[in-house]
Amino acid sequence: MREKINSLVALQKVETEINELRTNITMTEQKRSSLNGKIEAAEDDLKTRDAQLEALRKKYRSFEAESQIKTNSVQKSQEKLASVKTNKEYQAMLKEIDELKALNSKIEEDMIVCLDEIDIAEADVVKEQKKYKAVKHQISHDSESLQNDILQAKQELDELTVEKGQLEQKIDKQFLAAFLQAKERSGGVGIAPVLNAVCQGCHLNIPPQMFNELQRGDSLKTCPHCDRLIYWPD
Ligand SMILES: [Zn+2]
Numbered sequence: 491m492r493e494k495i496n497s498l499v500a501l502q503k504v505e506t507e508i509n510e511l512r513t514n515i516t517m518t519e520q521k522r523s524s525l526n527g528k529i530e531a532a533e534d535d536l537k538t539r540d541a542q543l544e545a546l547r548k549k550y551r552s553f554e555a556e557s558q559i560k561t562n563s564v565q566k567s568q569e570k571l572a573s574v575k576t577n578k579e580y581q582a583m584l585k586e587i588d589e590l591k592a593l594n595s596k597i598e599e600d601m602i603v604c605l606d607e608i609d610i611a612e613a614d615v616v617k618e619q620k621k622y623k624a625v626k627h628q629i630s631h632d633s634e635s636l637q638n639d640i641l642q643a644k645q646e647l648d649e650l651t652v653e654k655g656q657l658e659q660k661i662d663k664q665f666l667a668a669f670l671q672a673k674e675r676s677g678g679v680g681i682a683p684v685l686n687a688v689c690q691g692c693h694l695n696i697p698p699q700m701f702n703e704l705q706r707g708d709s710l711k712t713c714p715h716c717d718r719l720i721y722w723p724d
Contacts, residue, residue, distance in 0.1 A: 491708050494662050495681075495721050498669050501657045502681045504650055509678070511647045515640055522636040525629050532622045539618055543611040550604045553597055560594040668710060672719045681719040692716035 567587045574580045658666060673680030682691030687701045694715040696704065704711050704722045713720045 491710075494665050495707065495710065497657065497661050498665055498681050498719065499683075499721060499723075501654065501661060501666075501669065502679065504654045504657060505673075506679070508647060508650050508654065511643050511650065515643045515647070518636050518640050518643070522633050522640070525633045525636070529626055529629050532625055536615070536618055536622055539611070539615050543608065543615055546604060546608045546611055550601060550608060553601045553604060557594055557597045557601070560590050560597065564590045564594070665710065669719060672712065672717060675717045679718060681721060682713065682716075683723045684713075684720045685723070689713040689716060689718070689720055691718040691720070696720065 564587055567583055567590070571580065571583055571587075574583055661669075669680040676691060679691055682689055684690065684696055684701065684704055687696050687698070688694065689696055691713060692715045694713075696713065700711060700714070703709065704720060707722055711720050712718070
């Protein structure tokens with residue numbers, strides 16, 4: 491009898507270890523995926539900064555093109571000045587040239603502002619790239635180490651699962667059935683020790699009569715409160 495109960499206790503121990511390992515694996519996988527998420531977020535951030543820099547460069551090029559057009563217009567108007575017949579036409583053309591030049595100065599001012607913005611954005615991208623590389627290096631290292639932990643835990647899990655199968659085969663069929671039933675009723679743990687007359691599954695007191703019988707260890711007992719199988723550890 492004692493041996494039969496001991497084999498159920500051994501089975502429970504293996505099952506508890508399996509459950510703990512499964513929880514660990516899930517938590518480690520979550521940690522790892524949150525680390526990978528951090529890398530992805532940093533990559534997205536870099537892409538956004540690159541796109542902002544590219545937009546500024548494009549803006550600068552369009553200012554350049556606009557300024558070139560205005561400069562050409564000024565040149566053409568100045569050439570036409572020589573062939574103008576009346577003073578009125580001459581004055582009108584001078585006015586047009588002045589206006590074009592004023593517009594061009596405004597564009598040149600905008601270009602200077604834009605160049606400053608490009609400088610700042612470029613420095614920003616360089617700084618963020620450096621930061622990203624350092625973070626990625628660290629995270630890749632951490633992630634790899636977590637992955638190793640996961641692989642190791644999975645291997646342990648495989649070994650324990652084999653051990654569990656072997657234990658189950660050795661256990662008396664009726665005892666195993668009682669264990670599985672108790673496990674299902676109690677939601678996880680099928681057999682619990684009783685210490686100082688207290689069931690360690692539900693932490694309630696076992697009636698004295700039952701406690702005495704339990705100590706004799708000659709039959710399989712069930713906790714009257716939580717329905718788990720109970721045993722008296724030597
Ligand atoms: Zn109990």
